[in-house]
Amino acid sequence: MSKSDSTRYGDSLAFLLSQLGAQSAAMFAQQIAPTGVTPRQFALLSHLAVGGPKSQQQLADLLGIHRNNMVDLVDAMEGADLVERVRDQVDRRAFEIHPTAEGMAAVAQINALVPALDAEIAGQLSVKQRHALIDTLRGLADHLGLDAAVHPSVAGRQRSKP
Amino acid sequence: MSKSDSTRYGDSLAFLLSQLGAQSAAMFAQQIAPTGVTPRQFALLSHLAVGGPKSQQQLADLLGIHRNNMVDLVDAMEGADLVERVRDQVDRRAFEIHPTAEGMAAVAQINALVPALDAEIAGQLSVKQRHALIDTLRGLADHLGLDAAVHPSVAGRQRSKP
């Protein structure tokens, strides 16, 4: 029997990734906490910043959460002047969610925090090594079919298919 | 300005790690679900398997959860015949939590699932590349002060210091 047959979970790639992933997500949440924007709110704003206004239903699909849970999320963000609800004139059932100037500024502000966070996580890796690592990880993410735009930890656990 | 100054979170090391970490944790939970053992229960059993019997308080510290929450966890595991409570004869306030034969078998059974899980995550990486990746990730984990024995995602969010 080779050594790899006796791999314990604590020594595995799966464990290391989940451990580092949880830590990275926690560090990101802590870094952006002073802005008053939660990771999920940031994910929503990022979609608006890149793809333009979207309905609550569309955003729910993009974030991997349920339509119902969008209500409180948008309520909170509207209350914080990060987005505004605009009645869709074509389909008057729906709202278009528009980012405010403040919302767009928050996205830029948070994206500006990313290089320092990455440097903290990368530790003593050289720039070359860090980019090689990012390429490798992106390959794994692609192979697993992970959407480059969706942060899985902002979504719930398992959702039943409709 | 170089390109790295305009890094968006979606392109960052932090995002990739949290995305892959959440996916890895979900895959692990799904793989072990048929055994009826939850990731947190597996973490507890792993500590017993490696370090021998421990009190609920000690296990709570190791798992990064609160003493109070150990009660239901041990209740459920005792009900599933994975562990048993043995009154500590030296300190009669405490229980020694002992793994049962069934509990030890579950640990072995779950550890045996790890190589296939790692292979699924590693995708088309060569064995050499996979080991290089694991070494790199372990270096990051060490640098971030992550305990090799503790799975952060089994712990709660932030706990206030007593």
Next chain:
DNA sequence: TATTGTTATACTCTATAACTATA
């Protein structure tokens, strides 16, 4: 007085069903 395990309560997050208004 401090600690182990326990119970009870509250708060957050999420899942589900049912309602309204539009289509």
Next chain:
DNA sequence: TATAGTTATAGAGTATAACAATA
């Protein structure tokens, strides 16, 4: 009838305080 948004309720998971038994 189907869909977008809403509301209400229930269920996990966790945090906090307080209690009994023991140290």
